[in-house]
Amino acid sequence: xxxxxxxxxxxxxxxxxxxxxxxxxxxxxxxxxxxxxxxxxxxxxxxxxxxxxxxxxxxxxxxxxxxxxxxxxxxxxxxxxxxxxxxxxxxxxxxxxxxxxxxxxxxxxxxxxxxxxxxxxxxxxxxxxxxxxxxxxxxxxxxxxxxxxxxxxxxxxxxxxxxxxxxxxxxxxxxxxxxxxxxxxxx
Numbered sequence: 001x002x003x004x005x006x007x008x009x010x011x012x013x014x015x016x017x018x019x020x021x022x023x024x025x026x027x028x029x030x031x032x033x034x035x036x037x038x039x040x041x042x043x044x045x046x047x048x049x050x051x052x053x054x055x056x057x058x059x060x061x062x063x064x065x066x067x068x069x070x071x072x073x074x075x076x077x078x079x080x081x082x083x084x085x086x087x088x089x090x091x092x093x094x095x096x097x098x099x100x101x102x103x104x105x106x107x108x109x110x111x112x113x114x115x116x117x118x119x120x121x122x123x124x125x126x127x128x129x130x131x132x133x134x135x136x137x138x139x140x141x142x143x144x145x146x147x148x149x150x151x152x153x154x155x156x157x158x159x160x161x162x163x164x165x166x167x168x169x170x171x172x173x174x175x176x177x178x179x180x181x182x183x184x185x186x187x
Contacts, residue, residue: 004056008045015161026171052093062106084129095137103139109148142173
């Protein structure tokens, strides 16, 4: 069985200060030795870097924050609709290659620095779009934004990267969503 990890620095070890401290590594340990890890997560990953042809029985995806940052001028001028459409197309590609896989998709949290109201509104709209996209492809939402809200000082470092506590919280969301899928499939 293959655990396919896709996405950005929300999932990696680098900023946790611990080897194996990233969300992917923690979730993989929880899954156990029978699961082979195919880890495609990289720092600064954007949606266009994700390989939608990769295959896995369980797939986690953390993506979107770098895309919003990279296209901040467009987002500020035109909103997040283009990013949401790109995200939907990405999820549809992953689901097309993995029609029966357990697909767990994280949303985007805010940085430690408080966002101005207009950026907070855009982040909220982006996360609403991510949630809608997750529903369209029959995936599970790991609500990282809600989990991190109010805990930014312990869950983030360098303003935007997950600490060990943050990565542990993300791994916990992956575990909870995987367990909910197993529970439904066993009924």
